[in-house]
Amino acid sequence: MTVTASGFTVSWERLPDDYVLPDDPVDNINQPVLAAALTEALNCAGYLDDRTLTTTNYAICATLNNRLVVKGPDWAFIQELRVPKTDVVRSYTPQLQGAIPAIVMEFLSNTEGEEYSVKPTYPPGKWFFYEQVLRVPFYTIFDIETEVLEVYHLNENGRYVLDSPDENGRYWIAGVDLFLGVWYGENFNRSGAWLRWWDADGNLLLWGRELAEQETRRAEQEKQRADRLREKLLEAGIDPDTI
16 A cells, blocks of 8 residues: 655555664663563553564564665554564564554754654654654653653644543543553562553553562462461350361
C-alpha cells in the first residue's frame, strides 16, 4: 500500500534481508530496564499475546519517497499483528505486517534534540517520522534525569499536541486502554522514577516480583487466620485435627 500526502509518498515494504541494521549502544543504562519494566507489567496482567508486540530499540520501517527509513524507538506497543511473530524477528513494517504502533516512547538521550526533530528531509527526524509518516496516535518523551514525562497525541489535523495529566498525574492511552504515569520505587536493583501502567479503575499493573510478594503476603495472612482459628478451637476444648 502506498500513501501520498503533504508532498511525500509513503509505502510499506519489508526490510531487505541483507540490510545492515545499526548497532548503536544505548545512551543510558536506565533505558533498557525502563523498557523491560513496561513490557513486564503488561505481560503479567495478560495484555500481551500472540497478536501483540512490544519493541525495544527495534527497527520500525517505512519507505519514504522510495527510500527506506528505519527508526528504533526506545519502546513501542503494537496492538495487532497480522503475521506470525516469527515473521518480525529483525524488523517491523506497519500496515504490511500489522497495525500502526499504538504508542512509541523515547527516553531522552545524549543526541540532543533528535526526539523533537521535525526534519522532513532524508533521513527524517524522529518526531516527523512518528507524526507524519507512521502517524502513531501517541508519542511520549521521558526525561530520565528530570523525571518529566511528556505525552503527545495525534489530533484531528494530524499533528501532535501535548496532553495534560489527570488529577493523579496520569495519562489515558487509548489503544492500550491504560493510564501511563510516573511512579517512584525500586526494581531491577534500581531506585528512582519509573513509567508504569494503571487500569481504568486506577489499579496499578504489578511486576512479577510484586505479584510474588503479594501472593506471599496473602499466604501468610491465610496461615495467621488458620492459626488463630486453631487456637480458639483448642481453647474451647475441641481438637481441630478431629474436625
